Amino acid sequence: MTTTGVDGFALLDEIWRTVTPEAARRMLIAAVRAFAEKGYHATTTRDIASLAGMSPAAVYIHYRSKEELLFNISLVGHETSLALLAGIEGDDAVERLKNAVSAFAGWHAAFHTTARVVQYELSALSAEHHERVAELRRQIEQRMRSYLEDGVAEGVFDVPDVKGATLAVLSLCIDVARWYQPGGKRTPDEIGALYADLVLRMVRPAT
Amino acid sequence: MTTTGVDGFALLDEIWRTVTPEAARRMLIAAVRAFAEKGYHATTTRDIASLAGMSPAAVYIHYRSKEELLFNISLVGHETSLALLAGIEGDDAVERLKNAVSAFAGWHAAFHTTARVVQYELSALSAEHHERVAELRRQIEQRMRSYLEDGVAEGVFDVPDVKGATLAVLSLCIDVARWYQPGGKRTPDEIGALYADLVLRMVRPAT
DNA sequence: GTCTATAGAAGGATAGAC
DNA sequence: GTCTATCCTTCTATAGAC
Numbered sequence: 511m512t513t514t515g516v517d518g519f520a521l522l523d524e525i526w527r528t529v530t531p532e533a534a535r536r537m538l539i540a541a542v543r544a545f546a547e548k549g550y551h552a553t554t555t556r557d558i559a560s561l562a563g564m565s566p567a568a569v570y571i572h573y574r575s576k577e578e579l580l581f582n583i584s585l586v587g588h589e590t591s592l593a594l595l596a597g598i599e600g601d602d603a604v605e606r607l608k609n610a611v612s613a614f615a616g617w618h619a620a621f622h623t624t625a626r627v628v629q630y631e632l633s634a635l636s637a638e639h640h641e642r643v644a645e646l647r648r649q650i651e652q653r654m655r656s657y658l659e660d661g662v663a664e665g666v667f668d669v670p671d672v673k674g675a676t677l678a679v680l681s682l683c684i685d686v687a688r689w690y691q692p693g694g695k696r697t698p699d700e701i702g703a704l705y706a707d708l709v710l711r712m713v714r715p716a717t
Numbered sequence: 718m719t720t721t722g723v724d725g726f727a728l729l730d731e732i733w734r735t736v737t738p739e740a741a742r743r744m745l746i747a748a749v750r751a752f753a754e755k756g757y758h759a760t761t762t763r764d765i766a767s768l769a770g771m772s773p774a775a776v777y778i779h780y781r782s783k784e785e786l787l788f789n790i791s792l793v794g795h796e797t798s799l800a801l802l803a804g805i806e807g808d809d810a811v812e813r814l815k816n817a818v819s820a821f822a823g824w825h826a827a828f829h830t831t832a833r834v835v836q837y838e839l840s841a842l843s844a845e846h847h848e849r850v851a852e853l854r855r856q857i858e859q860r861m862r863s864y865l866e867d868g869v870a871e872g873v874f875d876v877p878d879v880k881g882a883t884l885a886v887l888s889l890c891i892d893v894a895r896w897y898q899p900g901g902k903r904t905p906d907e908i909g910a911l912y913a914d915l916v917l918r919m920v921r922p923a924t
Numbered sequence: 925g926t927c928t929a930t931a932g933a934a935g936g937a938t939a940g941a942c
Numbered sequence: 943g944t945c946t947a948t949c950c951t952t953c954t955a956t957a958g959a960c
Contacts, residue, residue: 549758549840549841552758552841629895630895634759674915677896678889678915681896682888682889685889685895688837688892705885708881708919711918714918716924717923
């Protein structure tokens with residue numbers, strides 16, 4: 511089976527399990543893998559079809575174009591990570607920020623294949639599709655900012671520049687998708703824990 | 718003039734001024750702009766030639782291939798940022814880390830056009846060329862780690878996981894190239910200062 | 925729905941004149 | 943060194959059989 515193994519491809523099934531029919535899902539997962547590895551423009555429709563074990567023409571049975579394939583991936587990927595960030599729980603602002611950073615950074619490691627397409631292929635989207643995902647990205651930013659603002663309001667965080675700190679925290683988590691490799695020393699959970707610790711140190715008052 | 722203006726293109730001349738003859742430099746700068754904006758694979762040799770104000774065939778007068786153009790950009794870009802990081806001065810470990818982060822993050826903002834190609838087009842390099850720049854990237858990591866290690870040795874930093882913190886700090890600076898836009902609210906210097914402050918907060922002892 | 929075959933366009937790189 | 947013209951390959955997408 512091409513979508514399982516130690517390289518994290520097993521997790522692709524988890525994100526894309528709602529896509530039907532099965533051939534459309536196989537094609538989408540093949541596209542995610544190819545786009546993540548070589549980039550959207552370096553990937554040919556033949557690459558995708560071949561990875562999915564089908565003929566070059568089979569791509570167009572379920573998708574109108576290569577770009578529509580990318581848009582599907584980008585949209586669902588953004589919706590998934592936004593839902594993750596919006597569903598953070600915790601008793602106080604410290605715990606909520608910790609959980610948010612841990613989850614968001616960890617997601618970019620565990621689902622690095624999807625995350626790479628989500629974060630680094632935005633410019634390949636059509637203008638209309640780009641605007642659709644840009645709206646989701648604004649919501650992601652708002653969520654993360656609210657976790658910082660809560661702590662400032664409660665007086666448990668010391669953050670001189672909340673907008674700048676939000677930018678930095680998101681940036682830190684997103685960039686995990688660029689450098690993470692499944693064979694490395696750290697698991698996604700460990701990366702989440704490391705980053706949550708670093709961010710909490712960043713916002714803690716001097717006392 | 719195509720290489721000046723408020724959008725940061727003036728700074729391209731600064732990095733590439735040693736490239737001669739002038740037509741080769743114009744072609745290289747055109748390639749940097751095109752690669753940064755659309756990505757290596759989405760850029761055609763005709764795009765590059767057109768931006769440089771020359772014919773499609775003119776690309777091959779000074780460069781053997783499109784990939785060689787990319788390699789030139791990537792090599793010089795890596796060497797420049799490594800030299801910057803290696804030349805950091807400061808009286809103590811705190812000041813050196815502050816200056817290092819400020820300079821490295823600021824470089825990725827000021828020279829975001831070049832930095833984008835440097836950081837996000839590695840996979841388009843040939844295997845041999847990729848190895849050449851990978852060595853430079855290892856040196857960059859070592860430099861940043863040494864600034865953290867110095868502070869730990871002096872007892873002025875509290876960093877439980879130096880390797881992990883190095884990764885995070887580099888990651889933070891590098892990702893500036895992805896999100897930075899010249900029209901934004903912050904200047905490269907301000908981003909450098911913001912990030913230096915955030916990193917120093919991250920490593921400061923609890924007291 | 926899936927295939928084979930292919931149309932039609934575009935891209936990297938070269939030939940040869942100037 | 944630079945241009946015009948073009949070769950040859952590869953690509954996205956479609957046509958039409960099964």
